[in-house]
Amino acid sequence: MRPSFVFSVDVEGLWGVFFVERWRGDAAAARGAREAVPAMLRLLDERRLPATFAVVGHLFLDRCERGDGRPHPEMPRASYPWWPGDWYAHDPCSDEASAPDWYGRSLVEAIRRSPGGHELASHGFSHAVFDERHMDAAVAAAEFSAARRAAAGAGVEVRSFVYPQNVVGHGPLLAPAGFTCFRAPDGDEPQRAGPPGGAGRAIRFARHVAGAAPPVGRPRLVHGVVEIPSSMPIVGAEGIRVLISRRARVARARRGLEAARREGAVFHLWTHPHAFAGRGAGVLDSLAATLDDAAALRDRGEIEVATMGSMAAGFLAGAGR
């Protein structure tokens, strides 16, 4: 295959972090995350680089209301040992103007209006984690279909799926729900559901600090949908992560781009808007440098820039489907 670069962004508002009280209460970080989306669009569009924005379904809404006295009675719930309460307990059941971290129609519109040819993809309806030990098939099917329906309500058809927390589950239900591809965990490493921390965290941190070469891979067909390989996230600069230098960030991504070029593989970089909040200006600078590297390789004809959807379509066309 042609060496390729994919950049995907998980847009989740507070749906991805509400179970951590410190983040739920951090209005400055939430505002920084909202402002990061137009900032990323500007960097991408200046370089004519299309990206994939995987948006939580609830953010396609501009409002919602209580039914039967509770949020979203139509949605079945998973139940996780690390979140014993109702998954929708913090849903404000209001609108985007009064609760912009729970609704994101204007972000969706900004991405759609942007000239860069970006893909709007799905990140679940409520960011419920597809951990098969705690989410049964009925809940998974409801998440997939509610995510597609919410996007359709904003006039968008989503065909690519990014699993919340990169926990891959209920894969056989993706194709019947209308999806054509999903993002694999980085280097195919299984991910752990729940609040941040735990095994592997120190190792991942060390790789970022050292600028270690990230994994590259090739798409493949799994359960009738295309698994898009993934390489590494752009992480934030909060807490101990302030020790990850700009130079290490840029060098690490450059090693990924080089490996893709050399091996005829995919370097897939991904991130969250939250990574650019607070101290995130430095993180945004390093993203700009990485996008310069990708655009230079593209301009020399050495790498192709793809969205998840365009890569899946190309793969399926090549597979004779």
Ligand SMILES: [Zn+2]
């Ligand atoms: Zn709601």
